[in-house]
Amino acid sequence: MSSHEHEHGAVGHIVPIKLLVITCIALLILTAVTVWVAKLDFEDLRMGEMNILVAMGVAVVKCTIVALIFMHLRWDRSFIGFVFIGSILFVGLFIGLALLDTKEYQPTMVPGNSPQVQLKLDALHAAQAAGETKHGPTEH
Amino acid sequence: MSQLHVHPDGSEDHGHPEHLGHHWNDSVQQFEAGKLGMWLFLATEVLLFGGLFCAYAVWRANHPEIFKYGSQFLSTTWGAINTGVLLTSSLTMAMAVTYAARGRMTAVVVCLLLTLMGAAGFMAIKYVEYSHKFHEGFYPGMSFYEEPHASELWLPLEETAAVVKAATLAGEEAGSVALAAEMKTRAELPTEPAEAQGWNKPAAGIGPAGLTTDQQNIDMAEMSVFLPPSVLGNLEDLDAELAYAEHHAADEPVVLPHPLQDPDRPVNAQKFFTIYFLMTGLHGIHVIGGAVVITWLLILTLRRRFGAKYYTPIDLGGLYWHIVDVIWIFLFPLFYLI
Numbered sequence: 001m002s003s004h005e006h007e008h009g010a011v012g013h014i015v016p017i018k019l020l021v022i023t024c025i026a027l028l029i030l031t032a033v034t035v036w037v038a039k040l041d042f043e044d045l046r047m048g049e050m051n052i053l054v055a056m057g058v059a060v061v062k063c064t065i066v067a068l069i070f071m072h073l074r075w076d077r078s079f080i081g082f083v084f085i086g087s088i089l090f091v092g093l094f095i096g097l098a099l100l101d102t103k104e105y106q107p108t109m110v111p112g113n114s115p116q117v118q119l120k121l122d123a124l125h126a127a128q129a130a131g132e133t134k135h136g137p138t139e140h
Numbered sequence: 141m142s143q144l145h146v147h148p149d150g151s152e153d154h155g156h157p158e159h160l161g162h163h164w165n166d167s168v169q170q171f172e173a174g175k176l177g178m179w180l181f182l183a184t185e186v187l188l189f190g191g192l193f194c195a196y197a198v199w200r201a202n203h204p205e206i207f208k209y210g211s212q213f214l215s216t217t218w219g220a221i222n223t224g225v226l227l228t229s230s231l232t233m234a235m236a237v238t239y240a241a242r243g244r245m246t247a248v249v250v251c252l253l254l255t256l257m258g259a260a261g262f263m264a265i266k267y268v269e270y271s272h273k274f275h276e277g278f279y280p281g282m283s284f285y286e287e288p289h290a291s292e293l294w295l296p297l298e299e300t301a302a303v304v305k306a307a308t309l310a311g312e313e314a315g316s317v318a319l320a321a322e323m324k325t326r327a328e329l330p331t332e333p334a335e336a337q338g339w340n341k342p343a344a345g346i347g348p349a350g351l352t353t354d355q356q357n358i359d360m361a362e363m364s365v366f367l368p369p370s371v372l373g374n375l376e377d378l379d380a381e382l383a384y385a386e387h388h389a390a391d392e393p394v395v396l397p398h399p400l401q402d403p404d405r406p407v408n409a410q411k412f413f414t415i416y417f418l419m420t421g422l423h424g425i426h427v428i429g430g431a432v433v434i435t436w437l438l439i440l441t442l443r444r445r446f447g448a449k450y451y452t453p454i455d456l457g458g459l460y461w462h463i464v465d466v467i468w469i470f471l472f473p474l475f476y477l478i
Binding site for chain 2: 011023027028031032038039052055070
C-alpha cells in the first residue's frame with residue numbers, strides 16, 4: 001500500500017488523498033473562472049451567447065473531473081461508465097428534440113415583453129443608436 | 141481473484157466473512173455488484189433531473205429575457221459560496237472513502253462529520269436565500285403575475301391599430317398631447333402579413349368590442365409615468381433620452397425595483413422563479429437525503445460495522461453525494477450566472 005497508481009485495498013483501487021485535494025482545488029478554481037467570465041460578459045450584452053456556452057463548457061469539465069476522480073470512474077469497469085454516459089446521452093436526446101420542436105413554434109410565440117415595454121425598448125435602442133452616431137460611442 | 145489481506149483485528153480471512161452475503165462468491169464481486177446497482181440508480185437520478193433541465197432549456201430558448209431579468213434577483217456571491225461548500229464536502233466524502241479502504245476509521249468519522257457540516261452549511265445558505273425570496277414575495281407559480289391586456293397580446297396588429305386610432309382621437313379630445321403622440325406611435329406600428337396572424341385570431345365575442353377607450357386612456361396615462369420622452373413624442377430630444385437611459389442604467393446595479401413596481405419587467409417574469417424553486421428545491425431535497433445517508437453511515441462507522449475489507453455503503457453513499465454535487469455544478473451557472 002504505497003505507490004500512487006497501484007494502491008489497492010481489499011476490494012479495489014484506492015484514490016490517494018493528495019490527488020483528491022488537487023482535484024478539489026482545480027474544481028474551486030474552475031468555479032472562480034465561471035463567475036469571473038459571467039461578470040465580464042454581463043457588462044457587454046452582445047457577449048450573452050458566449051456566456052452560456054462558456055458556463056456550460058466549464059460545468060461539463062467540472063462534472064467530468066468529479067465523475068472520473070471523486071466518483072472513481074477512471075478506475076472502474078467501463079460498463080459503469082457506459083451506464084452513466086448512456087443516461088447523459090438520453091437526457092441530451094430528450095432536450096435536443098424538445099428544442100427542435102420549440103424552434104418550430106418560434107414564429108407563433110407571443111413576444112416576452114409586453115407591447116408597451118417593447119415599444120419603449122425599441123425607442124430607447126433607436127435613440128441610443130442615433131446618440132452613438134451623434135455623440136460618439138456611449139458606455140452602454 | 142479475492143485480494144483479502146490479514147485485517148488488523150485478525151479475523152475473517154478464511155471462510156465466509158460476516159459482511160459477505162451468502163449468494164456472493166467473494167467481497168470483490170459483492171462490492172462491484174453493489175456499485176453497478178448504485179450507478180443504475182444514479183442514471184435514473186440524471187434522467188429525473190433531465191426532465192427539469194429540459195423544461196428549463198425550452199423556457200429559456202423561448203424567453204431568454206425572462207431568465208436575464210430574474211437572475212438579477214439571485215445573489216451570485218451566495219451561489220458561488222454554496223458551490224465551494226458543496227465541492228469541499230465532496231472532497232471530504234471522497235477522503236472518507238479512501239480512509240475507509242485503508243482501515244483508518246477515526247479519519248473516516250472526522251471526514252463524514254465534515255461532509256455533514258458541508259451539507260448543513262449548504263442548506264443553511266439555501267434557507268437564507270429562500271426566506272429572503274419569500275419575504276420579497278417571490279414564490280413559485282403565479283406570484284407577481286398580472287393579466288396582460290387582451291387587446292395588446294392577442295389581437296392581430298391591424299385590429300389593435302384600429303383600437304389605438306380610436307384611442308388617439310379620444311386622447312386628442314382630452315387635450316393630452318403626450319398621450320396622443322404615444323397613440324400615434326402605436327398606430328404607426330408595422331402590420332404583419334395576414335398569413336402570419338392566423339394563429340392569434342380572437343374567438344368570436346372577445347376582442348376590441350370588449351375594450352372601452354376609457355380603459356385604454358387610463359392604461360396609457362399610467363404608463364406615461366414610466367415612459368421615456370421619445371415614446372411620449374419628443375423624439376428629437378436625444379440628450380433627454382440619453383440622460384434617461386444613463387439614469388436608469390446607473391440605478392440598476394444598486395437597487396432593483398421589485399417586479400411589481402418595475403415597468404421593464406418582462407411578461408411572465410414569474411416563470412423564472414417557478415423553475416428556480418423547482419430545480420433548486422428538488423436538489424435541496426437530495427441534499428437532505430444525502431445528509432440522512434451520511435448520518436446513517438456515521439452511526440454505522442461508530443458502531444464499527446465497517447473496515448478496510450468492507451466499506452461498500454460508504455463508497456456508495458459517497459457516489460450519491462457526488463451526483464448531488466454534479467447537479468449543483470450545472471444549476472449554479474444556469475440560474476446565478478446569466
